[in-house]
Amino acid sequence: MIRKAAKALRERFLRNMIAPAPIFPAKWRAVLYRLSGIDIGNANVQPRCYIVGDDVRIDDEVFINHSCIIHGPGSSIRIGKGTWLAMNVTICTSTHEIGGPERRAGAITPKPIVIGTGCWIGAGVTIGDGCIVAAGAVVTRDCEPNGLYAGVPAKRVRDLPLA
Numbered sequence: 001m002i003r004k005a006a007k008a009l010r011e012r013f014l015r016n017m018i019a020p021a022p023i024f025p026a027k028w029r030a031v032l033y034r035l036s037g038i039d040i041g042n043a044n045v046q047p048r049c050y051i052v053g054d055d056v057r058i059d060d061e062v063f064i065n066h067s068c069i070i071h072g073p074g075s076s077i078r079i080g081k082g083t084w085l086a087m088n089v090t091i092c093t094s095t096h097e098i099g100g101p102e103r104r105a106g107a108i109t110p111k112p113i114v115i116g117t118g119c120w121i122g123a124g125v126t127i128g129d130g131c132i133v134a135a136g137a138v139v140t141r142d143c144e145p146n147g148l149y150a151g152v153p154a155k156r157v158r159d160l161p162l163a
Helices: 001-017 024-033
Strands: 050-052 056-058 068-070 077-079 090-092 094-098 105-110 114-117 146-151 155-159
Touching: 001 024, 001 114, 090 114
Parallel strands: 050 068, 056 077, 068 090, 077 114
Antiparallel strands: 094 105, 146 155
């Protein structure tokens, strides 16, 4: 019980209070993440980034820009060598079964995420209300509401019911 509480405190304090602080020197962020239980190489993690989960591996030469969220409870996240994440990128292992129009997100199901070597995860699109974006889709343009988007680049493949 005490070990579990100490681990949670370590994660919350080091990982998500001290390391993300803009005043904290960037060259020491990876050290703090390592001390908090993250398997991290010599990644360059900018301020205001939050990492949650017990099975997160971030390889060498990874650049994580300001205000990213890596959220992996219940599953694993792997970020390969040389990958760059743009500002405000969110990586989340929780997914859902498709629900009705009143709530598209059905039952929660954690799924592992693997981002390969040398990838670039960009930013700058809007996902409309009631949308579903399929795994593996590459969203390069705004997604209109109540649609299922899939493919590379992502295209609207199906209208979702409104009732």
